[in-house]
Amino acid sequence: MPFVNWLKRRLVVIAGLLTLAYLLLPNIVVTVFSFNQPKGRFNYEWQQFSTAAWKDPCGVADMCGSLSISLQIAVWATVGATILGTMISFALVRYRFRARGAVNSLIFLPMAMPEVVMAASLLTLFLNMGAQLGFWTILIAHIMFCLSFVVTAVKARVMSMDPRLEEAARDLYAGPVQTFLRVTLPIAAPGIAAGALLSFALSFDDFIITNFNAGSTVTFPMFVWGSAQRGTPVQINVIGTAMFLVAVFFVLTSMVVGNRRNKHKA
Amino acid sequence: MSTLTEAPPPLAPAAPEKKPPRRRGRFTPYWLLLPGILWLIVFFALPMVYQASTSVQQGSLEEGYKVTWHFATYWDALAEYWPQFLRSVFYAAAATVLCLLLGYPLAYLIAFRAGRWKNLIMILVIAPFFTSFLIRTLAWKTILADNGVVVHTLNSLHVLDLTDWLGWTAGDRVLATPLAVVCGLTYNFLPFMILPLYTSLERIDGRLHEAAGDLYARPWTTFRKVTFPLSMPGVVSGTLLTFIPAAGDYVNAELLGSTDTRMIGNVIQTQFLRILDYPTAAALSFILMAAILAMVTFYIRRSGTEDLV
Numbered sequence: 146m147p148f149v150n151w152l153k154r155r156l157v158v159i160a161g162l163l164t165l166a167y168l169l170l171p172n173i174v175v176t177v178f179s180f181n182q183p184k185g186r187f188n189y190e191w192q193q194f195s196t197a198a199w200k201d202p203c204g205v206a207d208m209c210g211s212l213s214i215s216l217q218i219a220v221w222a223t224v225g226a227t228i229l230g231t232m233i234s235f236a237l238v239r240y241r242f243r244a245r246g247a248v249n250s251l252i253f254l255p256m257a258m259p260e261v262v263m264a265a266s267l268l269t270l271f272l273n274m275g276a277q278l279g280f281w282t283i284l285i286a287h288i289m290f291c292l293s294f295v296v297t298a299v300k301a302r303v304m305s306m307d308p309r310l311e312e313a314a315r316d317l318y319a320g321p322v323q324t325f326l327r328v329t330l331p332i333a334a335p336g337i338a339a340g341a342l343l344s345f346a347l348s349f350d351d352f353i354i355t356n357f358n359a360g361s362t363v364t365f366p367m368f369v370w371g372s373a374q375r376g377t378p379v380q381i382n383v384i385g386t387a388m389f390l391v392a393v394f395f396v397l398t399s400m401v402v403g404n405r406r407n408k409h410k411a
Numbered sequence: 412m413s414t415l416t417e418a419p420p421p422l423a424p425a426a427p428e429k430k431p432p433r434r435r436g437r438f439t440p441y442w443l444l445l446p447g448i449l450w451l452i453v454f455f456a457l458p459m460v461y462q463a464s465t466s467v468q469q470g471s472l473e474e475g476y477k478v479t480w481h482f483a484t485y486w487d488a489l490a491e492y493w494p495q496f497l498r499s500v501f502y503a504a505a506a507t508v509l510c511l512l513l514g515y516p517l518a519y520l521i522a523f524r525a526g527r528w529k530n531l532i533m534i535l536v537i538a539p540f541f542t543s544f545l546i547r548t549l550a551w552k553t554i555l556a557d558n559g560v561v562v563h564t565l566n567s568l569h570v571l572d573l574t575d576w577l578g579w580t581a582g583d584r585v586l587a588t589p590l591a592v593v594c595g596l597t598y599n600f601l602p603f604m605i606l607p608l609y610t611s612l613e614r615i616d617g618r619l620h621e622a623a624g625d626l627y628a629r630p631w632t633t634f635r636k637v638t639f640p641l642s643m644p645g646v647v648s649g650t651l652l653t654f655i656p657a658a659g660d661y662v663n664a665e666l667l668g669s670t671d672t673r674m675i676g677n678v679i680q681t682q683f684l685r686i687l688d689y690p691t692a693a694a695l696s697f698i699l700m701a702a703i704l705a706m707v708t709f710y711i712r713r714s715g716t717e718d719l720v
Contacts, residue, residue, distance in 0.1 A: 161520030164513045165535060168601060171550035172539050178553065189553045229447035240440035248444060251451050257651070259659025259703060261676045265683055265696040266458035269465045272689070289454040292447055350543055352662065353676075357683065369545040373666055377549060385546040392541030396534050 172389055179382035186376025198379035202387075205378040208368055212384065215365040218280070219349040222287035227341045229288070230295025231333070237296070238303045255293045263290065264357035271358060278360025286358050287348040294347065295340035302336025459700075466693035476689065488694045492678050496698070499674040502589065502664075503657035506596035510604040510653045511646065513597065518608035518645070519638075523617075536605055544599055548666050551595055555585045555667070587669035595663035603652040611645030612638070647714045655703055675699055 152159075178188055182195035203209040237248070255263065267289075271282055310332065314324040352366040359367060369381055466484060470476035489496075521532050539547060555561055562585055565571045574580040580588040615638065623633040639646075661676030675695065682692035 157516050157519055158524055160516035161524075162517075164517040164601070165532065167513065167598065168539060169535060170554060171547040171598065172542060174550040174553050175542060175546055178550070189549075189556060229450060232443040233447040236440040236443035240443075242440040242444075248448060251448065251456065255451070255455055257655060257704070257707060259655055259676070259699060261659040261661065261679050262696050262700045262703075263455065263458075265679055265692060266462035267454060268683060269461045269689065269693060270454070270458040273461050273465075285454055289450060292451060296447075346540055350540070352545060353660075356680070366543055366545050369543055369549070370662075373545070373549060381546055381549075385542040389538060389542045393534060393538050396538065400530060400534075 175382050176386045179379060179386045181379055188377045188379050198383045202380055202383050205380045208380055211363045211365045211368040214362065215349055218283055218287060219345050221284055222291055222348040223341050223344040225288040226291035226295050226344045227337060230292050230340055231299050231337055233296050234299035234303055237300060252293045252296050255290055260353040264354040268357045278358055279362045282358045283355050283362060286354050287351060290354060291344035291347055294343050298340035298343060299333060299336040303333050306332050462693045462697060465689050466697050468690050472687055484690050484694045488691050492695060495673055495675045495678050499658050502593055502596060502674060503654050505593045506600065506657045507650050507654045509597040510601050514601055514604035514608055518605050518612055521609050522612035536602055548595055548662060551667055555591055557584045586667060589672055591667040592664050592672045595667045596657045596660060599663065600653040600657050604649040607649040607652065608642060608645040611642045615641050651707060658703060659699060
C-alpha cells in the first residue's frame, strides 16, 4: 500500500495545511466578495463581478469617518501604552522595590480577564463618575488593556540584554542620559516596536470594550457591527482586504530588510 | 572615537560608602512605575470595586442607586441565567478542544516540517489578525449559508442528519445553530492556540527525537512520550488564551447564532446597554470573573506550571 504509507508520512503536513486553509478561508471570502455587486442590502450571496466598491471606497455614509476615529484612537493608545508600558518594564527588570508581586499581578490580570468583564466594570466607573462617554473614554480603556501587552513584550527584550554593555558605555565616560539614548534604547527597540505594533492592532480591532464605553462615538469595528444589522456595504470588504494586503506587505518588507542586514553582518 | 582623545575628567575623591554608583535615586523605580500603575489602578482595579458595589445596589435609573447589600441579585441572576452560563462554558470548552486538535498539527508543521516555508506560513497565521475580526466573522455567514457549498456537501453526506440528532444543528442548516457559534469561536481564537504551541515546540531539541528513534520508539510513541510532554507549557497557555476570551465572547453568538445560542456575554451586554439593569449586569459580570479566575487558578495548579504566570 504505497499510497497509505505516503499519506501516513505526510499526515501532519496535510492536517496542518488544512488548518491553515480554515484560517485563511474567511480572508479569501472577504477578498472575493469585495468585487461583488449584491442585490439587497446584505453582501452575503455572490451576484455579479464589479469593481464599483474599489473605485469608491468611501461611498458609504459615515464609514470613512469611523475609520479615521479608529486610526486616531489606535495611534494615541499606542503612544500612551508604549510609553507607560516601557517605563514599567524598565522598573521591573532593572530595580528592586517593594510590592513587586502586586505590580506583577496587576499587569497579568487584565490579560486573564474576559473583555466583557473589563468593559462592564469600566462602564460602571464612568457612569458613577458621570463621565461623558466618547473618544476620551475609549482612549482611556484602550491604553488600559494595551499596557499589559507592551510590558510583556518589552520586559522579555530588556531581560535578555547584557548589562555589561551599559557598564562599558559608562566606563567610556558616557553620561546616564547618553548611555540610555545611545545604548539601552537601541537594544530595547525591537521589544518596544513589537509592543507598539501589538497595541495598534489590538486597539484598532477592539470591539467589546469599545462598544460598552463609546457612547455615541462610532469606531470602525462598531460601524461593521451596526452594518451587520442594517445591511453590509461592499466597501467593508474593500477595507478588510486592503488592511490584509498592507499588513502582509509590511511584514514582508521588514523580513527582507532584516535578511539583508543579517547578510551584511555575516 | 572622540571619547578616547578627550582627557578623562578628574577622579572623584574616593567615597567611603559602598553604594553602587549606577543606582542613583532610591525612588527611581517608583517614578517609573507611577503613571502606568496608577492608570491600571484607576481604570482596571477601581472599576472592579465599583462593579462589586453596583451589584449589591438597589434603585432605578430615575431615582438613583443606593448600596443596600442586596445579595439576592446574585441568586436571582444565577437562577435566571444559569443556562447561558453553562452554555458559555460548554461552547468555550468545545472551541478550546477544537483549537488544540486543529492548531497542534499546524504548530508542529511550522516548528519541524516547514523548512524554508516556515516564515511564510507564520505570516499567513498572523496576517488575518489585521483584517477586522468582525468582517472575518461575517464572512462565515457566506461560507455557512443555507444554499452554500458547505451546507450542500454536508447534507449530501448526511452529516447534518447526525449533527441534527446530536442537537448541534437544526433543520438542515448550520447558521443560527450551536455548531456555527463553536465553529466561529474556534476560528477566532485559533491563532492564540497556535502561537504558544509553536513557541514551546520550537524550543524542543531535535536530537531528542533522534534519540527516541534510536531507542526503537515508533513515531507515535515518540510524540506521546517526548514531544507532547515537552510542549505542555504551550498547551497550558494556549488553552487559557483560547478559553478565557471564548467564554466571555458575545460576537460569535450574536452574528452566527440565534436566540437559542445566547452566551453569558450576550446577557451582560443586553442588560448593560439595552435593559439598563445595572445591578443584575454587574452581578453577572462579577460571577463570570470569579468563575474564570477560579477555573484558571485550578487549572494552572493541576497542570503544575505555576511559573508560567
